[in-house]
Amino acid sequence: MITVEHLTKHYGRVAAVDDISFEVPKGEILGFLGPNGAGKTTTMRILTGFMPPTGGVATVAGYDIFKQSLEARRHIGYLPETVPLYPEMTPRSYLHFVGKIRGMDSNLRRARISDVAEKCKIEDMLDRHIGKLSKGYRQRVGLAQALLGNPDVLILDEPTVGLDPRQIIETRQVIRDLGGEHTVILSTHILPEVSMTCERVVIINRGKVAAIDTPANLQRRMRGTDEVEVEVRGPSEAVRAALESIPDVVSVNERDNGAETCIFEVGCSVGMDVRESIARTIVQRGWGLRELRPTAVSLEEIFVQLVTAEPGT
Amino acid sequence: MIRNVLAVAEREVKSYFASPVAWVVTAFFIAIWGFLFAAILSGSREANIRPLLSNFSVTFLFLAPLLTMRLIAEEARSGTLEVLLTQPLREVELVLGKYLGSVAFLVFMLVMSLYFPTILLIFGNPDKGPLYGGYLGVLLQGMSFLAIGLLASSLTQNQIISVAVTFVALLLFWLSDAFSRLLSGPVAQVAQYVSITKRFEDMPQGVIDTKDLVFFLTVIIGCLFITTQIVAARRWR
Numbered sequence: 001m002i003t004v005e006h007l008t009k010h011y012g013r014v015a016a017v018d019d020i021s022f023e024v025p026k027g028e029i030l031g032f033l034g035p036n037g038a039g040k041t042t043t044m045r046i047l048t049g050f051m052p053p054t055g056g057v058a059t060v061a062g063y064d065i066f067k068q069s070l071e072a073r074r075h076i077g078y079l080p081e082t083v084p085l086y087p088e089m090t091p092r093s094y095l096h097f098v099g100k101i102r103g104m105d106s107n108l109r110r111a112r113i114s115d116v117a118e119k120c121k122i123e124d125m126l127d128r129h130i131g132k133l134s135k136g137y138r139q140r141v142g143l144a145q146a147l148l149g150n151p152d153v154l155i156l157d158e159p160t161v162g163l164d165p166r167q168i169i170e171t172r173q174v175i176r177d178l179g180g181e182h183t184v185i186l187s188t189h190i191l192p193e194v195s196m197t198c199e200r201v202v203i204i205n206r207g208k209v210a211a212i213d214t215p216a217n218l219q220r221r222m223r224g225t226d227e228v229e230v231e232v233r234g235p236s237e238a239v240r241a242a243l244e245s246i247p248d249v250v251s252v253n254e255r256d257n258g259a260e261t262c263i264f265e266v267g268c269s270v271g272m273d274v275r276e277s278i279a280r281t282i283v284q285r286g287w288g289l290r291e292l293r294p295t296a297v298s299l300e301e302i303f304v305q306l307v308t309a310e311p312g313t
Numbered sequence: 314m315i316r317n318v319l320a321v322a323e324r325e326v327k328s329y330f331a332s333p334v335a336w337v338v339t340a341f342f343i344a345i346w347g348f349l350f351a352a353i354l355s356g357s358r359e360a361n362i363r364p365l366l367s368n369f370s371v372t373f374l375f376l377a378p379l380l381t382m383r384l385i386a387e388e389a390r391s392g393t394l395e396v397l398l399t400q401p402l403r404e405v406e407l408v409l410g411k412y413l414g415s416v417a418f419l420v421f422m423l424v425m426s427l428y429f430p431t432i433l434l435i436f437g438n439p440d441k442g443p444l445y446g447g448y449l450g451v452l453l454q455g456m457s458f459l460a461i462g463l464l465a466s467s468l469t470q471n472q473i474i475s476v477a478v479t480f481v482a483l484l485l486f487w488l489s490d491a492f493s494r495l496l497s498g499p500v501a502q503v504a505q506y507v508s509i510t511k512r513f514e515d516m517p518q519g520v521i522d523t524k525d526l527v528f529f530l531t532v533i534i535g536c537l538f539i540t541t542q543i544v545a546a547r548r549w550r
Contacts, residue, residue, distance in 0.1 A: 045395075048399040049398075049399055050395055050398055050399050050548065051548050051549070052548060052549065070401050070403065071401075073399060073400060073401045074401045076399065078396070078399045080392060080395050080396065080399075082392045084391050084392030084393040084394075084395060084396055085393065086324075086328065086391075086393060088328055088331040088332065089324075089327070089328070089331075093324075093327070097320060097323075097324045098396075098400065100316065100317075100320035101317055101320050101321075101397075101400045101401065101402050102400065102401060103316070103401070145396070
C-alpha cells in the first residue's frame with residue numbers, strides 16, 4: 001500500500017531524511033519511533049505530499065506521491081503533529097468543509113460526520129467553537145478530520161499527544177480498529193504505545209532507518225537470549241549450582257536483594273522455555289520458590305541501544 | 314474544480330463574518346462614506362454619486378490590507394495550510410477560493426453602501442450611467458486591491474508584514490499618477506499607465522473603456538497567478 005525507496009530530504013546542507021526505504025502492506029499498522037528531530041515528521045510530510053523529497057520515490061496506493069500527487073492525496077488521511085484547526089469554526093462545519101474538498105455530497109458528509117464523531121467521541125462537541133475546546137478534544141477533531149474521507153492510508157503524527165490517560169487508551173483502540181481495513185503509519189516517542197498498537201516498528205535515527213521489525217522480534221533480536229528471573233529462599237551457592245545444571249541455561253547471575261531470599265537472573269537459549277524445569281529443580285530440593293517470571297528487554301532499552309550506537313557500528 | 318473553489322470561498326466568507334476585524338472595517342467604511350456623502354452633498358447640492366465614488370480609492374487603500382492580511386498568512390502560521398495542501402485540492406483552487414471569499418466580502422460592503430445612491434434616487438434624479446459605471450469601477454478597483462493584498466499575504470506568516478506590504482504597494486499605485494507629473498519620458502508614461510486612480514476616472518462618468526477593463530483584469534489575474542506560484546513554491550522550503 002505504501003512503498004518508500006531511497007527517500008532523501010535535505011534542508012540546505014542538513015539531511016533530515018537520509019536514504020530511507022521501507023514498505024507497508026495493506027492493513028498494517030506501522031509505528032515510527034525515533035528521538036526528536038530524527039526525521040519522522042519530515043518523512044510523513046513527504047508521504048502526504050506536503051513537501052517534495054530531494055531524492056527517492058514514494059508511492060501511496062499505487063500513485064507516485066510527487067508525480068500523481070492529487071490522486072495519491074485522495075487516498076490519504078493526515079493528522080499533522082500540531083493539529084491545526086480553525087478556532088472560529090465548529091467541528092461540524094470544519095468537517096463539512098473538509099468533506100466538500102474531498103468531493104463528498106451532503107448526505108455522505110452527514111453520514112460520515114456522525115460516524116467519525118462517534119468513533120472519536122466528539123459527538124457532544126460538534127457544535128461548540130473549536131477555539132473553546134480542550135487540547136484533547138481538538139486532537140480528536142483532528143483525528144476525525146483524518147478519518148472523514150475513509151482513506152485507505154492514514155498518517156498520524158503523534159496522535160496521542162496531549163490526551164489524558166483514558167483518552168489515550170480510547171484513541172489507541174480507535175487506531176487498532178483501523179488496522180486490517182486501513183493502512184496506518186503513526187509516529188510516537190511513547191514506546192509502550194508502539195508495542196500496544198503497532199504490528200511493525202521503524203526506528204529512525206538521524207534520518208536513517210535504525211531497525212524495522214515487529215516489536216516482539218526486536219526484543220528478541222536485541223538480547224540473543226531469553227531471560228527468567230527467579231526468587232528463591234535457600235542457600236545461594238547451592239541454588240546457583242542447581243540452576244546452572246539445568247539444560248539450555250546459558251548464564252546465571254545472582255542479584256543480592258538484602259533479604260533472606262536471593263534473586264537469580266537466568267539466561268537461556270532463544271526459544272527455550274526453562275521455567276518448568278527451574279520450578280521442578282527448586283521444589284524437588286525443598287527450597288522455597290518465591291517468584292518466577294520471564295523478563296523482557298523493554299522497548300526503551302532497545303530504543304536506547306539503537307539510537308545511541310555510534311554511526312557506522 | 315469549481316466545487317473546491319466554492320468550498321474554500323464559503324469557509325472564507327463565514328470566517329470574515331466571525332471576525333471582528335471585518336465588522337470594524339465595514340463600520341469604518343460606511344462611516345467615512347457617510348461623512349463624505351453628507352459633506353459633498355451639502356456643499357454641491359447636486360444629486361451626483363460621482364464625487365463620492367471617486368473617494369473610494371483613498372478609503373479602500375486603508376481597508377483592503379486589513380481584509381486580505383489574514384487570507385494566507387494566517388493559514389501558514391497556524392499550520393492549517395498543511396492540512397489544505399495535503400487534501401486533494403490544487404493550489405489554484407485554494408487561491409481562487411480565498412480570493413472569491415474576499416471579493417464576496419467587498420460586495421457585501423458595497424451593497425451596504427447602496428443606501429447613499431438610494432437616498433439620491435429618492436430625493437433627486439441622478440444620472441443612471443455614472444451610477445452603474447461608477448459602481449462597476451469601484452468593484453474592479455477594489456478587486457485589484459484585494460488581489461494585491463492576497464499576493465502580499467502569501468509572502469509571509471506575519472499579518473502585520475502582510476498589511477504593510479499591501480499598503481505600501483497600493484500607495485505606490487495610487488501615487489503613481491502624481492509621480493508621473495514629476496517625471497518625463499517613458500517612465501512618466503509607465504507611471505501614468507499603472508495609476509489605479511487614473512484608470513478609474515472615467516467610470517463614474519459612465520464611460521467604460523475596454524483599456525481600463527483590461528488593465529484591472531490584468532492586475533487581478535497577474536496577482537492571482539503569482540500567488541498560486543508562491544503557494545506552490547512554499548512546498549519546496
